[in-house]
Amino acid sequence: MSQHYLQPLFAPQAIAVFGASDQTGTVGGRVYRNLVAGAYGGPIYPIQPGPATLGDRPCFPSLEALPARVDLAILAVPATAAPKLIHACGAAGVKAALILPEDHEDATSPALERPLQEAATRQGVRLLCPRGFGFMRPGLGLNATDSHNTAEPGSLALVSQSGAMCTAILDWACAHRIGFSAVVAVGGGPGVDFGDTLDYLALDPHTRSILVYLEGLRDARRFMSGLRAAARLKPVIAIKAGRYAEGSRAALSHTGALIGSDDVFDAALRRAGVVRAKSIEQMFAAAQLFATRHRLRGQRLAIVTNAGGPGVMATDRAVEQNIRLAEPGPATLAQLDADLPATWSRANPVDLSDAATPEHYAAAVTACLKDEQVDGVLVLLTPQATTQPTQAAAAVIQAAAHTSKPLLACWLGAAQVQEGRELFAHHKIPSFTNPESALEAFAFLAAFHDNQKLLLQAPGPLASQTPPDIVGARLIVEGALSERRSQLSDLETRALLRAFHIPMAPALTVHTPNEALAAAEYLGFPVALKILAPELVHKSDVDGVKLNVEGAGTVRPAYNDLLAAVRARRPGLQIEGVTVEKMYRDPKGRELLVGIVDDPVFGPVIAFGAGGTTVEVLRDRAVALPPLNEHLAETLIQATRTAKLLDAFRNLPPVDHAALVGVLLRLSELACELPEIKELDINPLMADDRGVLALDARIVVQPRPAGRHRYGHMAIHPYPLHWVEHLQLNDGTDIQIRPIRPEDAELERAFVRGLSPEARFFRFMNTIQDLSQDLLIRLTQLDYDRELALLATTVQDGRETALGVARYATNPDGRTAEFALVIADGWQQHGLGTRLMHSLIEAARDKGYVALEGEVLANNTKMLGLMKKLGFASRISPEDAGLMWVSKALLSGALNE
Template identity: 35%
Template sequence: MSIIKSPRGEQSLDVFFIPKTIAVIGATDKENSVGKTILMNLTTGTFKGIVFPVNPKRNEILGFKTYPDLKSIPQEIDLAIIVTPASSVPGIIRECSEVGVRGVVIISAGFKEVGEEGVKLEQEILAIARKSGIRIIGPNCLGVMSPLTGLNATFAAGIANAGSVGFISQSGALCTAILDWSLQNNVGFSAFLSLGSMIDVGWGDLINYLGQDPQTKSIVIYMETIGDARAFLSAAREVALNKPIIIIKPGRTEAAVKATASHTGSLAGSDDVLEAAFARSGVLRVNSIADLFYMADVLSKQPNPKGPKLTILTNGGGPGVLAADALIIGHGELTDITQETIEALDKVLPPTWSHHNPIDVIGDASPERFEKSVKIAIEDPNADGLLVILTPQAMTDPTATAEALKIYAKAGKPILASWMGGASVEDGKKILNEAGIPTFSYPDTAARIFNYMWTYTNNLKLIYEIPSLVYDEKVETPDRKLTAEIIAKAGSEGRTILTETESKNLLRAYNIPTVPTSIADSIDKAIEDANKMGYPVVLKLYSATITHKTDVGGVVLNIDSPEAVRFAFDTIKNSVTTKVGAEHFQGVTIQPMIKSDGAYEIIIGSSLDSQFGPVLLFGTGGQLVEVFKDRALALPPLNATLARRMMERTKIYHALKGVRGRAPVNLEELEAILVCFSNLVVEQPRIKEIDINPLMASADGLIALDARILLHDANVDLTTIPKIAIRPYPTQYINEWMTAENLKVIFRPIRPEDEPEMVRFHQRLSEKSVYLRYLEAISLNQRTNHENLVRNCFIDYDREIAIVAEMNNSKTGLLEIVGVGRIRKSIGFNSGSIAIVVRDDFQGAGIGSELVKRMIEIGVDEKLSLINADVLSENENGISMLKNLGFTIRESAKEGIVHAEFLIE
């Protein structure tokens, strides 16, 4: 049995881009006014819809009949443009609700940017809009352009050229500057709009919309604030798999964040968190407005490089060196050209050529010499891309050289060109651009763009890569009961800081190895414990209030005798009493002195970001952690691959692999610790900040020597703190069920590691099952290609949940996927569509019905109002099953298909 998902259908944001009727509320003919400019932009262009001016004081404006209010307009209004004072807007939104307006653009300013009164106005507007289903862009925005349909609902001086770039900006002023730039540089747009204060429609909404728009090939964003971080990341990650998303965001500089209980707070700057978020979602961030559009152009013309190595071919030594400098400074690499390539070039170049990369073909290079050299260079197996630089010398022919090189536009590797100079190279640049080879006036710009291309590829690689499986019993079964008891005890005592012992016990509950630790409140107890543990030992301050023990003289190392224990106890007690007061001394902890020979100190931590919620940190640890600042940030949750990629971004990672005769650290075990730590952060929202510093790493093993954990106050409402930006694995949907034949089925959400098993699942589907599922014959190769399975396995649980049914194979003893159910939220609507398919040899066992029941359960949990599915009319078993489960069946507009709906009360 199989059920298919319904088609895209109408989208809630269509009203902003293809409205049939528009009301301009606040229209006027006053010179240089926003109301007049918007009305003229709508009525003097190529927009085919009907425009109704609204102004209670006028009967006619610019020759158009004018209406006193929305209720007086004789037609239903799709889109309202509001340019009246801020205080009047709530009343207008209420009127929009009464007459059925579906979308509103609020141009007016005077909202949260002016203070508390403006915030109240926004809240009032949003409450009315939410109740009536109105979508709002703005307030305080330039408006919306749809150049492909001629819609110009802005107060800009003109409309953008039609094209394939979707441009979204928070800044209206920047929009007008970009508009002027684009007209001068002949850049075209499929959509062009500013969002202003984003009280409703935000980044996620528009990325979703433009991601599904076939006319939009790339999305370019000027961002000032992130808004709803989860909605942005959810949309960006899915759309980035198909279309480039390129962002410029100001605000890289920042004041240092002061640490509270953990080092992580001082290391995780907000802009670095944003970088981690962009990388996690496949988004490319650039540093200049020009680079925004360079990248949109380049990514539409050339393939992504598979690595960071660029070959530079030039007829001028100096420009080649400039390009090489820019490449390396930007973390790209020069191709190490092979001996075979050198020998091939020797046959076509003068003896004086450079014999290395950059390849200097000498200033008198003819078009033929350029062409032969490019052919050899692009075929070098070490090269990930090629930059060709031409400087206009007396014997150079820029136009003929461009003609000779244009055949390499589709060489399979990215090829960029820098035709340096003025009028003499313009024809050559035009030839290359039209052929699909992007050109740049300066070679360092071209090198920078190549580095961006590689960054973009690397970001996507994180999404496409199959993670290794570390979901063994160790990772999946933490002691959540013990964790809850530790946190509850601290809360009942009014504490927000866990003691070192509590912190280590909590880590152990999540299977993170920690050094054995005991507590002593007297010298005799300290000596007794040290004798049992064996020397040498370490004594540390035990305190419910002090976390950075070294700051108050609270750590003594290498204690090798009972007398030394006595001295260390007194030393710590006296130092703490002198520096902060005796009330902060509750005793000491004793732990064995771990040998540090050949070991590395690592920090693993988490702190709370105001936009993205919990953020993870990994890097070089120890007392000088803030000095070295060798760290990488990532958003939880992690899998093994994401953990490894996080580690790879640090300098210490290279040492952990083994250097200078030292044996390597067990990196797989370190990955597992990071995944366990990530699960801890995700599952325990009462934790505000946490450090493991240091985690000692050596070939002998990994062990946490110290830990600090800061909790939210027990009275804090957890719904008020920043939520985790990427929805974690929904463990609540893991459960068991027995078939009528008493066979156990495990139902659980799909995960990225399931890709290999999903290949085997598809191999066991019959052609009939495939046809019922997809409405057409789709080959096994199409269904199981890596990119397709990534989309189906590495899903965003905030927008889609797939439940797999697993059963044990009696012959192999391994679990196999025998069915999959999927529920996907409809973008812009409070509904979801479902899809299920069961392996042929298990059809009729009731698994399909159980999967649908679970889809309904998820729909209820997600607070959806409707679940729907389209079913082939010939699928009698599926239709009957849905009826029995409470679905209403009706005819669909598509022949041969019936539509099923389940209304959630």
């Protein structure tokens, strides 16, 4: 694939500054001063009609007057002038523009947003429109901001929706000697957004970890796509201010009333493999740790201290953070006995006592880091009479010089420990002023480790072997919507759940006392009577439930009493009838709630938690974004306190866990396949040792948004099962063509290793011998929304073998995609390339792309012949005569638009 489309913005070869000035009180003056003061190696051209020079540099009246082409234009001009200048930039071949308005008029205001976007789209210019600040690339000496901040080069990137947050974090980072690979302020308007920037930083070799600060989202799918791409390769920490304004909508079900937008945002970050900080302090703490090279492989922590009190405080906080204290092995204990004072604690925390010397600290840290039972070490020091804080810090630094495990330091106090803290900062060892902050930081590492497991999950839309009746379910929903109803009737609700194989207690709807009696006799006693009124969310609030109705003589009186009680509590309530339901009486049952809520930003969300009439009081629930598989469903269950009630306790057997997971998977299927579902609420769902049973359910629907492609309503695209094919080649070889999965990493690596040098060169256009881990992740952990790789495999000697791969990735215009194809040397000339490309073309057309494009080496005659056969047009690349640019229109006339 070609270079990233944001390379001209974040790594320009030359820069032009409109509105450059020598007046530091203006935006143009500050930006120009910062650019000139940095170590940026490319030319900087000030553009300002009038003066011939600006400082010691020539000044130019326009882009046309420049001696060379530039990649980046910085527009420090009145916002109203920006659209016209964007047209000029496009005509001059400028690929990117940073807009920092000189006046108070906001470039992201509705009046200017549309003309800016139209100009940029027409001219092919990438816009960055922050509300202030700009961006920095310290490693390149590039400071394109209007702030007074500077930053040291480093491996940490910051992407923020607030320029003020950028300046605050930079100020803090300067004091802690933390450097940055990039600092970018993104606006909420047109042009480059979070998704684009994260996508670029994911591939940036200078960035090792990323901080994200945001206040709101426009496009959840694009945000999640960029976030997941970055988190697959690098640790990402996010913090969000406030809640979504849309989250204040009125909820029509238990689930909708329980789930807030912040819960959903939290679930989205976990699913993206991202760690969330809840405060600026936590973000700073996590930033220290992620700025180092160390990563966590477990949660077992050793604590080394010279005082019992701080050790106990640290232990308490570790328990609160669900951090496990490591149990040192026999060899470690023996080594510590030999090296430490006789009074040491002989346990974790490793209390060295107040007689601890720098040598004791070095010995304890060395022994703990070497122990296979220890995943990380927290070192505490309090300045006592015999303590040498600075020397102890030096000893700890030396002991940790060659470890791959995280080490955190906490020198408590102020004046006496300041020099030691500075020593830690100089050697890039995370240092904290209190044990609580240090343990929160360690918990972030642990959360990152856990969330990465969630990121690797790539479930399909249909999780079970027994397919649901999607057609029947959709007809039910369409029938209700055609009658302008937003709520399904009781019968429709039961039918829809049945279509997705979710078991529900038998029930009949009745309208008279005699019908109630007949229904009870038919279902068998005991029964429950429930009022049927669409307006009600909580039937029990109006005495609308009669339980344990026994015997024929009690049914009709119970029916009359039920109606009288409801009418007394809610006069004028529209009552559609009464439901007679077979009574569930198993004392081993646990009341649960499961449901779906359509979040206005992230789309459908699955909820699980405690059910029953006290659901709003207990508020014990967790949420997850679909699609789910068994691992994700189990993770959702375990995120609640209710999970402990599902196992055996006292005289109760464990519930049928497989059946409970099965219901969550069915809800996931329902959320994937029916975008019309606004809210679905099953409360209670009874779970016992024999299975699960829904006792009450409520479904609210809404019209499907127009113009969306399949699964366009979801923040995470499911694994595209519909592109799985089973074929047979002309020689009788059975092959499978399927989308690639994360677990195909070793299969992909073996495939590339087996290619001839020529085939590898034709595919990657360099002399690559093997796939790096980062490249392997990029090739196998796909987003499926903006990229697709189809893998052709067969079974040889009982093992699956890769024969070829065809893939596409969305181009920045969002309308076209760039493709690549490679076939194993021994399987060429078997028609496999044609089969793969036909499938890829069909998938791209189904996705709505107007064209497939790609680069082919001019001497790759076999590939060029295949492209001609498939109807691709070709021309010599204007940038390299050794490359042919091939393209195929997927819609009539698409390439001429």
